[in-house]
Amino acid sequence: MSIRLSDGTEIPIEMHKIRIVQKTRLAPVRDRLRAIEDAGYNTFLLRTRDIFLDMLTDSGTNAMTDNQLAAMMQADDAYAGSESFYKLADAVKDIFGYEYVLPVHQGRAAEHLLAKTFVKPGQIIPMNYHFTTTKAHFDLAGGKVLELYGPEALKPESSCPFKGNMDLNRLRDAIEKAGPANVSFVRMEATTNLIGGQPFSLQNLKDVKALIEPMGIFLVVDGSLISENAYFIRQREAGYENASIRDIIREIMAVADLCYLSGRKSCSVRGGMIATNRKDLHEAIRPWLPVYEGFFTYGGMSSKEVEAMAVGMREMTELEVAGSSADAIKYFVTLLQSKGVPVVTPAGGLAAHVDAMRFIDHVPQCEYPAGALSAAVYLTSGIRGMERGSVSMDRDQAGNDVPADMELVRLAVPRRVFTMSHFQYAADRLKWLYDHRKMIGGLEFYEEPPVLRFFAGKMHPKGTWGADLAAAFEKDFGPEC
Numbered sequence: 001m002s003i004r005l006s007d008g009t010e011i012p013i014e015m016h017k018i019r020i021v022q023k024t025r026l027a028p029v030r031d032r033l034r035a036i037e038d039a040g041y042n043t044f045l046l047r048t049r050d051i052f053l054d055m056l057t058d059s060g061t062n063a064m065t066d067n068q069l070a071a072m073m074q075a076d077d078a079y080a081g082s083e084s085f086y087k088l089a090d091a092v093k094d095i096f097g098y099e100y101v102l103p104v105h106q107g108r109a110a111e112h113l114l115a116k117t118f119v120k121p122g123q124i125i126p127m128n129y130h131f132t133t134t135k136a137h138f139d140l141a142g143g144k145v146l147e148l149y150g151p152e153a154l155k156p157e158s159s160c161p162f163k164g165n166m167d168l169n170r171l172r173d174a175i176e177k178a179g180p181a182n183v184s185f186v187r188m189e190a191t192t193n194l195i196g197g198q199p200f201s202l203q204n205l206k207d208v209k210a211l212i213e214p215m216g217i218f219l220v221v222d223g224s225l226i227s228e229n230a231y232f233i234r235q236r237e238a239g240y241e242n243a244s245i246r247d248i249i250r251e252i253m254a255v256a257d258l259c260y261l262s263g264r265k266s267c268s269v270r271g272g273m274i275a276t277n278r279k280d281l282h283e284a285i286r287p288w289l290p291v292y293e294g295f296f297t298y299g300g301m302s303s304k305e306v307e308a309m310a311v312g313m314r315e316m317t318e319l320e321v322a323g324s325s326a327d328a329i330k331y332f333v334t335l336l337q338s339k340g341v342p343v344v345t346p347a348g349g350l351a352a353h354v355d356a357m358r359f360i361d362h363v364p365q366c367e368y369p370a371g372a373l374s375a376a377v378y379l380t381s382g383i384r385g386m387e388r389g390s391v392s393m394d395r396d397q398a399g400n401d402v403p404a405d406m407e408l409v410r411l412a413v414p415r416r417v418f419t420m421s422h423f424q425y426a427a428d429r430l431k432w433l434y435d436h437r438k439m440i441g442g443l444e445f446y447e448e449p450p451v452l453r454f455f456a457g458k459m460h461p462k463g464t465w466g467a468d469l470a471a472a473f474e475k476d477f478g479p480e481c
Contacts, residue, residue, distance in 0.1 A: 001319065001320050002330070010331075012328045012330070014324075024051075024052055025051075026052040026382050027050050027052070027382060028479045029380070029479065030474070030479065031050065032378060032379055032470070033379060035047070039458070040459050040460075041371065041460070041466070042375075042387075042457060042458055043056060043375065043378055043387070045456070045458070046378070050382075051382060051383075052383060053382065053383045053384070053422055053425075053426065054384050055385050055386075055411040055412045055413070056384045056385065056412060057386060057410075057412050057414075058264075058265055058351070058413065059262060059265060060264040061264075061412075061417065062264070062268035062325075062415040062416065063415060064268050064269065065312075065315060067315065068268065068308040068311045068315075071308055071310070072304040072307050075302075075303035075306070075307045076303055078297075078303075081297060082297045082303050084307045085306055087307060088101065088103065089101050091311075091313045091314055094314070095250070095313050096249065096253040096259060096275055097254060097277070098253060099276075099277050100275060100276050100277065100279065102274045102282070102286060102299060103271065103293075103296075103298060104273060104289070104299045104301070105299065105300030105301055106272045106300075107224055107261060107262025107272045108133040108137070108262075109292070110262075111134050111137040111138075111260070112292065113274065113285050113289065113293075114137075114185075114220070114274070115138050115140065115143070118185060119137075119138050119142065120143070121142030121143070123142075123144070123184045124144050124146050124174060124178045124182060125138050125145050125183070125184045125185065125186075125187060126146045126166070126174055126175070126186045127147055127148065127166075127186070127188070128147070128148065128153075128187075128188050128189055128192055128200055129147050129189060129193075129194055129195050130147055131189060131194060131222070132194070132452060132454070134222070136452055149165075149167060149192075150163070150165050150166070153192075156196075156342065156343075156344050156355040156357075156406065157342075157344075158345060158346065159346065161236035161237070161346065162200055162232075162237075163192070164188075164189065164200040165204040166188065166204060168204075171208065171211060172211060175211075175212070180215040180217055185220050185257075185258075186217060186219050186220065187221075187222060188208065188219065188220070188221050189221075190221060190224070190228075191225045191228055191229050191348055191350060193350060194392070196406075196408065197225070197329075197349040197350035197351055199233065199348065199349065200229065201236075202233055202237060202240070202251060202252065202255070205219075205221075218281065219256050219258075220257065220258050220259070220260070221252065221258075221259045221260075223253075223259045223261040224262040225266055225350060226252065226259075226266050227245055227321070228325065229252070229349065230245045230249045231245060231322040231326050231349075232326065232348075232349070233248050234319075244317070245316075245319055245322045246317035257277075258274065258275070258278065258281050260272070263312065266312075266316045267308075267313050268308075269305050269312050270301075271300075271305040271306065271308075273299075325413045326347075326348075328418070329348070329350075332411070332413060333347040333352045335427040336352060336354070338427075340431070340434060341427070341430050341434050342354065342355040342358035343355060350412060350413070351410045351413055353388070353410055354377075354385075354408065354409040354411065355406070355408060356370040356407040356408060357369060357406070357407045359373055359409075359434060360372065360373055360437050364442065366390075366401060366442075367443060367462060368391050368442060368443045368459070369389065369407045370391065370392075370404075371387040371390075371391040371459065372440055372441065372443050372461070375461075376440045376466075376469060377411075377430065379470055379473070380433045381425070381429035381430070381433075383426055385409045385411045385412075386412065387409065387410075388404075388407075388410045389407035389408060390403050391454045392404065392454045394453060411426065432473070432476070436472060436473075439465055439472060440465055440469065441461055441462045441465035442461075443460065443461060444460055444462055445457055445458070445459050446459065446460055
């Protein structure tokens with residue numbers, strides 16, 4: 001939650017105590033230069049020992065609670081019929097209102113099962129926006145992802161509270177063109193990862209359902225950040241300002257036909273699940289679970305993770321938990337704005353997103369500005385962010401680059417991990433980098449996987465800008481920050 005100080009400043013207030021800490025290291029800039037060169041200017045390939053603040057992702061990096069850790073000690077390790085599973089099933093029924101649940105090892109495993117079960121060659125899958133692994137699974141199954149976002153979605157600076165809404169007119173036109181029988185399902189992501197963690201409104205979700213239900217098309221919600229989306233609905237949507245997070249989540253799930261999620265995010269534990277009240281959908285997916293994941297009562301998760309997810313699912317409905325990262329991100333985004341750093345607004349869930357197209361507008365999109373800026377941020381701060389731009393897009397069938405709609409550097413804010421001094425440090429170093437932005441150049445691949453290249457691809461800087469930037473930084477700050 002956020003509070004207002006007597007001078008009018010709004011700050012996030014941590015509703016927790018820190019009892020266990022983990023050391024981190026701020027390596028000298030020369031070591032950081034060597035590390036990013038060895039990693040092929042890909043922050044995914046950096047080692048933890050070379051990172052000061054790891055803002056790559058919030059997936060599996062949230063701080064777990066004492067109650068979650070305690071629950072892990074009570075796990076039932078039975079291969080089949082584990083009592084830990086029934087605790088998770090009870091939590092799903094209590095929080096989501098869903099009768100059927102299939103555990104999986106993480107969110108992309110759920111995407112694989114959905115693709116295997118429901119996506120047929122030539123079908124379309126309308127979305128408010130795609131996620132990288134989602135699109136990969138659906139493309140591999142022969143489907144075509146359609147991103148039917150509204151007019152505000154791709155505007156980096158905006159006051160639109162729900163940039164994750166789906167455009168109903170575009171959805172109607174897409175279905176009419178393809179025919180309802182050629183629609184696998186409609187997917188809504190809470191919150192939209194690749195365009196700045198932007199939420200959808202409950203009204204938009206209801207409107208989507210009202211449009212597709214008479215056509216026999218079912219509605220899928222990616223609920224990986226469901227509690228954050230519910231928190232934004234409470235903050236921004238009229239009529240929900242006094243609603244509980246639990247009630248908002250339950251209302252979202254009552255609209256959806258099926259929900260899947262990565263537990264690594266809102267539930268703060270490594271794992272995932274698919275849940276529904278529709279027996280037909282459940283029975284269509286269920287036979288494939290033991291083929292690709294594991295038995296029905298663990299699905300690729302350890303029993304300890306199953307126990308912790310059951311607790312995390314209940315805890316994510318607490319207001320101070322649902323808002324813990326959202327409020328910290330808002331504070332971080334406000335800090336960056338105050339220093340002139342171009343960021344996506346309004347602040348969303350998941351991360352603060354720096355707009356690389358405005359930050360280094362001299363670097364053409366074909367030279368991967370978001371990838372270059374992500375490497376430059378690491379060089380000048382020791383902070384590992386993540387490229388969310390054209391590197392995160394795979395080439396088309398002809399081998400051509402596919403330019404991303406936005407070129408963003410994602411600075412993720414895991415729940416209850418960073419302090420305000422970390423955000424202040426990050427904002428200061430980004431301000432220095434922005435003042436020296438003309439030094440940053442582009443990148444080119446020298447190792448490029450055929451799919452999801454952002455995970456393992458390696459790049460060279462075009463010219464010597466990495467070494468030059470490190471030297472300029474060392475001149476101002478010395479060999480170590």
